[in-house]
Amino acid sequence: MHLMTDPATPATDPATPATDPATPATDPATPATDASAPRRDHYPHRVVVPTRWLDNDVYGHVNNVVYYAYFDAIINRYLITEGGLDIATGPIIGLVVESHCRFRRPLTFPEDIDAGLRIGKLGRTSVRYELALFSQGEPDAAAEGWVVHVFVDRQTRRPAPLPDPIRAALTRLVALAPPQP
Amino acid sequence: MHLMTDPATPATDPATPATDPATPATDPATPATDASAPRRDHYPHRVVVPTRWLDNDVYGHVNNVVYYAYFDAIINRYLITEGGLDIATGPIIGLVVESHCRFRRPLTFPEDIDAGLRIGKLGRTSVRYELALFSQGEPDAAAEGWVVHVFVDRQTRRPAPLPDPIRAALTRLVALAPPQP
């Protein structure tokens, strides 16, 4: 890892070979249609997320941290209402082991956000959720991210197979076709 | 993208080729020393971050979202105090265009967290910050993440070169050697 003179120089960090993290895929000042941005029909589960006053930060838009709070709310609400997850006393819980987000355009309180959720991978004890957030009326995602849950025993915190009702609920959201490259 | 029967099956998602996102690098139930976990001496800038009551979620540990709030606070405090960033009226501001975190072990209010910051890449208009969080007395990171800022003109939101004082401050944190693979 060394000082780069230009952000377009390829990264050598093994953690992120395919994306040059110092080279944003989208120019934040160019909100034109972006062929690589996800669209709503890539996501079988869609919900509306109202923003809150405190979501905006001092720069006047929803803070990057808050996008992950939206993701958490969308994922867990789906697990609870569709998969029967009991967050208070159930034997199996989902812990986040990795997450990522790419921010393409600003979102701003008081707008309502259209959100989409799909399942990128459904393992025996883990799940990769893929999400996107859209301003209403905009075809291209303002942000896209993913979150990996490992399901564990509540007491021992050791990995445990996904309960059947959760697996069934998540299977319905598995993306059938890969997103466009 | 298709239903995987086992999380160890390689991912095909072009966004994350090198890491299998549904195969967590660390077993969350096995907090033994992990050769791949970052250590404090990988990070030239180190600060202590007190946790808050509301950082913990219903599962009793700091929620994954809050790690990104720690990152934002650490980065911006450094930019302000060491680089002279004026978040209220300065002409150039830093916007997050991408972020990532890997969660290895839990952190829990009321502990104080040791945090480290280094610069992974320093471009003309963008910066990749790399951070790690440690429980006090633990050599291995509880979590590691990165955040990419693009610096933009406050009014036009078009990319703008890093101001010299910020570049100087960040240059001091550029990692000289690659982290261990």
Place this chain on the structure above:
Amino acid sequence: MHLMTDPATPATDPATPATDPATPATDPATPATDASAPRRDHYPHRVVVPTRWLDNDVYGHVNNVVYYAYFDAIINRYLITEGGLDIATGPIIGLVVESHCRFRRPLTFPEDIDAGLRIGKLGRTSVRYELALFSQGEPDAAAEGWVVHVFVDRQTRRPAPLPDPIRAALTRLVALAPPQP
């Protein structure tokens, strides 16, 4: 101020003469119908507030702090959409100078909350908002609170008269009858 042997002993704190703050008006373990709890028809403006995962704290219910975030979101959304408040560049902004909440029953993610807003007092430069939060299907409020805004000039931060469109919007929500004692 001195050590009380029983919370029913009247408070002498001049800041809160009418309510004995160490004597909660309602037993948190007795969620029976409470004649003093506000009802929906006390509040002319009503909205639904979805909860988020991180609203719950380690005790499994929405944290007390988050109620105030709901209040802020409800108030500001109303000021923006009904009163034309421009939070980004408008000349007049509303600053909170005092707030209060009484918590009667728990609220819990993932429930959707019914919220009500009325105006308790509408001054020349200040406004007292009164709010209540209800679990869906419950007649009695789970919580009631109030927030006082002083409107100020954005630059000087000196009190400024409420802009006419905001005054008109708020006048529509002024409570015509006092709430039951």
Place this chain on the structure above:
Amino acid sequence: MHLMTDPATPATDPATPATDPATPATDPATPATDASAPRRDHYPHRVVVPTRWLDNDVYGHVNNVVYYAYFDAIINRYLITEGGLDIATGPIIGLVVESHCRFRRPLTFPEDIDAGLRIGKLGRTSVRYELALFSQGEPDAAAEGWVVHVFVDRQTRRPAPLPDPIRAALTRLVALAPPQP
């Protein structure tokens, strides 16, 4: 409750007889020394609270909601470290039934805040905490607030006497003299 033509007109709301909630006690634009503002020596327990980036809202200062998050963190940290409260599995927990804050001057990330805590009333099953927040170097409080906990059985959520170690810890912070009127 009726439309007031002037905020100085006395309130008739039975919930707040002593303070006119639409008449802020302090002019937010006049940060001169205020005889009624609490001072540090009114509070026997004092801690430093670092601010975070996201504490600031779009108006450039710490959002009012966040003050209550500071209160929660200060109170619970004291209960845990000084009173032995076990928030994960202990039989008795403290629930907030009422809270209040008066905001006198702005606080702003990245400043570190001096905070003070005292006990206003210590009942058999409930406690009134009184807190103040100060900018470093400022004698007068930027904000003052109070929070009432009722201690309850974790399972039944019925009021329960304060455990002895917690009572002992809180007794040390009981204010011996009343604050100035």
